[in-house]
Amino acid sequence: MDLGLKDRVYVVTGATRGLGNAAARELVADGAKVVVTGRDEKSVADAAAALGPDAVGVAADNADPEAAARLVATARERFGRLDGVLISVGGPAPGFVADNTDEQWRTAFESVFLGAVRLARTAAAELEDGGVIGFVLSGSVYEPIPGLTISNGLRPGLAGFAKSLADELGPRGVRVVGLLPGRIDTDRVRELDALSADPEATRAASESRIPLRRYGTPEEFGRTAAFLLSPAAAYVTGVMLPVDGGARHGF
Secondary structure: OOOOOOOOEEEEOOOOOHHHHHHHHHHHHOOOEEEEEEOOHHHHHHHHHHHOOOEEEEEOOOOOOOHHHHHHHHHHHHHOOOOEEEEOOOOOOOEOOOOOOHHHHHHHHHHHHHHHHHHHHHHHHHOOOOOEEEEEOOHHHOOOOOOEHHHHHHHHHHHHHHHHHHHHHHHHOOEEEEEEEOOEOOHHHHHHHOOOOOHHHHHHHHHHOOOOOOOEOHHHHHHHHHHHHOHHHOOOOOEEEEEOOOOOOOO
16 A cells, blocks of 8 residues: 655654654655654664665754754755654653652653644644644553553643644644554563563563453554554544554443
């Protein structure tokens, strides 16, 4: 299936590893050009080099108020246009209500929440008919995940913001979508599993609750993201799509 991605240009944040990197790989594989970002300059350069000539890397911190404008400007300067953004940020510090400090909450709000809002707002001012803004969120949008209290507090708010943005931008032909990954086999998920006394048992228990009986792969997530960002999904907006192997049982 031709997704219509050839020569379209996207900014993908958090793209040095994990889900952001998987999405960037699939976009490039289908003919798109990408600006990939992350906080570490070397990791960003390595990720862009691995993607080839249709990628450029920019070291940027989502919490930096100037980052959003710089990323959009890079897309236009390097590739001549901007067709969309995929906002993927690292997970906040794990912990329960009694564990997380005010500083952890502030840091996460600046990066996970306000940084995402700022990039979406900046992109919204630039995108034309056919543009798209995507958010990589979490299944915690629908149901809290034990041990991830900060994420449980911030991700649902971003989903609400995304829905409001979809309503506002729809008349301009600009779409807004969200992806809600479940147990995808990334470093982040393996790190969370390793916090338990028996990581193998934790993984086995998690897989038993997933109808497909396994963790997803980053490639499967990346292909889903590429589709939602593509013209092939031109009539899909305002949705939060679980990518979780059927783990969410509600509608």
